[in-house]
Amino acid sequence: MTMTELSTPQPGIKRFIKIDWNIGALKTASPRYWSFVWMLIIMTTLGVLAWVVVLTTGGNAMGQRDNFTWGMWFADYMFYVGLAAGGLVVYASVHLFGAEQFRPLSRLAVLMAGLLTMVALLGDLTDLVRVWRIFWFVVTPNISAIFVYTGSAAGFYMVLCFVDLWILVTGVGGEKLAFRMTLIALPVAIYLHTTTAFVLALNKSRELWNSAVMVPIFLTSAVASGVALLLICAYILQHYHVLEFKKSMFRSLATLLATVIIMDLFLLVVEIATVYWPTAAKAGHTLRFSEFLTGPYAWQFLPVLTLGIIAFALLAGRKTRHIPAVQITASALYVIAIFFKRYTLMSMGFAIGPLGQTQNPYIPSLVEALIAIGLLSMGMLFFTIATKILPLRVPLEEHAAASERADAASEPTLEPGVAL
Amino acid sequence: MSQDKTRDERPEGATAPEGTTFSRRHFLTSIGIAAGVVAAGVVPAALMAPSASAEDATPTAGAAPSVPGGSTDPLAEIIAADGPVNYPGHPVHYAKPAGKEKWAMVIDVKACVGCRKCVYACVEENNIGRTSGFTYIQVLEMEPGKIDLESAVLDYDEAGRPDKWYFPVQCMHCAHPPCVYGCPVQATWKEPDGIVVIDYNKCIGCRNCMITCPYGARHFNWVRPEVPAAEINPKVPLGEKAWTAEKCTFCVQRTRNGQTTACVEACPTGARKFGDLNDPNSDVAILLKTRRVWRLKEEYSTEPMIWYVG
Numbered sequence: 001m002t003m004t005e006l007s008t009p010q011p012g013i014k015r016f017i018k019i020d021w022n023i024g025a026l027k028t029a030s031p032r033y034w035s036f037v038w039m040l041i042i043m044t045t046l047g048v049l050a051w052v053v054v055l056t057t058g059g060n061a062m063g064q065r066d067n068f069t070w071g072m073w074f075a076d077y078m079f080y081v082g083l084a085a086g087g088l089v090v091y092a093s094v095h096l097f098g099a100e101q102f103r104p105l106s107r108l109a110v111l112m113a114g115l116l117t118m119v120a121l122l123g124d125l126t127d128l129v130r131v132w133r134i135f136w137f138v139v140t141p142n143i144s145a146i147f148v149y150t151g152s153a154a155g156f157y158m159v160l161c162f163v164d165l166w167i168l169v170t171g172v173g174g175e176k177l178a179f180r181m182t183l184i185a186l187p188v189a190i191y192l193h194t195t196t197a198f199v200l201a202l203n204k205s206r207e208l209w210n211s212a213v214m215v216p217i218f219l220t221s222a223v224a225s226g227v228a229l230l231l232i233c234a235y236i237l238q239h240y241h242v243l244e245f246k247k248s249m250f251r252s253l254a255t256l257l258a259t260v261i262i263m264d265l266f267l268l269v270v271e272i273a274t275v276y277w278p279t280a281a282k283a284g285h286t287l288r289f290s291e292f293l294t295g296p297y298a299w300q301f302l303p304v305l306t307l308g309i310i311a312f313a314l315l316a317g318r319k320t321r322h323i324p325a326v327q328i329t330a331s332a333l334y335v336i337a338i339f340f341k342r343y344t345l346m347s348m349g350f351a352i353g354p355l356g357q358t359q360n361p362y363i364p365s366l367v368e369a370l371i372a373i374g375l376l377s378m379g380m381l382f383f384t385i386a387t388k389i390l391p392l393r394v395p396l397e398e399h400a401a402a403s404e405r406a407d408a409a410s411e412p413t414l415e416p417g418v419a420l
Numbered sequence: 421m422s423q424d425k426t427r428d429e430r431p432e433g434a435t436a437p438e439g440t441t442f443s444r445r446h447f448l449t450s451i452g453i454a455a456g457v458v459a460a461g462v463v464p465a466a467l468m469a470p471s472a473s474a475e476d477a478t479p480t481a482g483a484a485p486s487v488p489g490g491s492t493d494p495l496a497e498i499i500a501a502d503g504p505v506n507y508p509g510h511p512v513h514y515a516k517p518a519g520k521e522k523w524a525m526v527i528d529v530k531a532c533v534g535c536r537k538c539v540y541a542c543v544e545e546n547n548i549g550r551t552s553g554f555t556y557i558q559v560l561e562m563e564p565g566k567i568d569l570e571s572a573v574l575d576y577d578e579a580g581r582p583d584k585w586y587f588p589v590q591c592m593h594c595a596h597p598p599c600v601y602g603c604p605v606q607a608t609w610k611e612p613d614g615i616v617v618i619d620y621n622k623c624i625g626c627r628n629c630m631i632t633c634p635y636g637a638r639h640f641n642w643v644r645p646e647v648p649a650a651e652i653n654p655k656v657p658l659g660e661k662a663w664t665a666e667k668c669t670f671c672v673q674r675t676r677n678g679q680t681t682a683c684v685e686a687c688p689t690g691a692r693k694f695g696d697l698n699d700p701n702s703d704v705a706i707l708l709k710t711r712r713v714w715r716l717k718e719e720y721s722t723e724p725m726i727w728y729v730g
Contacts, residue, residue: 058662059640060642066639069630069631133605133622141605142601142604144601144602147602203632
């Protein structure tokens, strides 16, 4: 490599919208990287083709029916929106609560939040056979329909995440703007999760959904699964030398995860107690919940409890919590547990319909599965490419500057030229 | 990245730079914003919640007068509550404009023998796809002695069993329709005569109305509805219903032309009565005033416009 002048941009780096896109990194990427990228492209294409099948042949290609009104897309929507929360909580804690140990994660966290919300929204759209009619959302929105709130919140949140990422990567506005963005993003994230929980909770027609605890349980599940996914991604990116983190950062993340997992499990137990306690039990509720404890839906719900308890047990021990394998295993278990939880939550609305008829468990059709896998692959594809070409590494000087400022603050500020 | 820009002037004695650590002011600010955003969602919901006082304050033109002596005619309250909801100001494109009527139905479960003649007549009248897999009316076979939906049988083979009773369920055309409240794009609404309709050209197919309905009354056309050419009712939409939700319309194409509904016409035992609550001589008005009637899931406050008697 020849020496270059300081003012000349590095070869392969293209500056666009004030971001240094490292396109050159793609050219030097390993064949393994490219085979992974091509696999994701193929799966995304299969997903697009499956969606074309739905658009041309109608909803019959999907496994959903009158009795199972919503299916895979809705479980995925709840799952992805939840996962997006973890990133934001970590990012917000850097700027709002001074959790400096999470600062190296901030760009990665915001990127993940944006991409996951995008996938969640696209899942929603691919369920609509006449997707072009979506413009009625803007023309004649119904203010009593919760979909209007959660849909717009997700759209706004996604844009906010990408704008936030741009601010963090370019450094425009500095620390002050990043802090102000947090002040907007955090309430919007809470609002998004609240309205997503309301999609279920605000239905008196669906006994097991119609619970106020749905909102806090959505928030805890979201933060737990989001932090768990962030931890896994951080380990993967460290493994491939994309980013570097201190061990103490992973320990802090694992402690945060354990705390939120136990809150999440606690809320679930509270809900179950309310359904079965003799003075509260209603026949319609207990009958429906029993489908998930001992009936044909148990395979969906029992993993939520068992995987969740195992994940907490792994992280609860002080002596084992710092071991990377334990952290990764617990995180993976909890992400899987939350997926089952979303799937179960979706089923809880339909296992026994409003007219009391018991339904067989819903399994997505091949077309639905391909769309779901295609969307996930698309999200992973964007993520894989972004980790290569976007400057996700938080510069050391920025990290150091934050600590420096903390030190400087304890000193009296002097006007230039003023002598002591 | 320039860090100098982030250095702010701060009061003497401050212990932490702005923007990097948690401070009470920032915490309160963020809580304030969060509360504001949540309130923005909750306040309209609270304002939209159906309340008895709001209904009482907005009687419709057809409301019956108060009974002397302070008590109110029970029908007057029902009629007053049954106003239009999300009505766009014009009738749905496949119906004539609503008249002054307030439509209601009374079903005598003692007389119903579960023959499903109402179901078949409804399918033929309303161009329900023969392969669509649903019917507007669902008749439940119940055990005597209680209304136990979870034990009810929908796909019974033998009708008229003396040891069972039969319970037809369809769209209740609720005065407070959760389906209309839940439609994100106002593709469904309640017309001034109380009929809940769906604009098939506007429905986005999200199926949220099916989620919100406590009566399982709404159905989705997963396939393009197919009806043999000779059996197509030209007064009712067909092709445009593909991939949209549909349900009972109280046979709007008939009832706004002076006819009764197809199910009432087909019932061999006269278990179904349909009519105008504004007309004191109608069967429904007389039945509601003289018989002990009840409604399905009354505790849900949806105020259904179909009553049961028996």
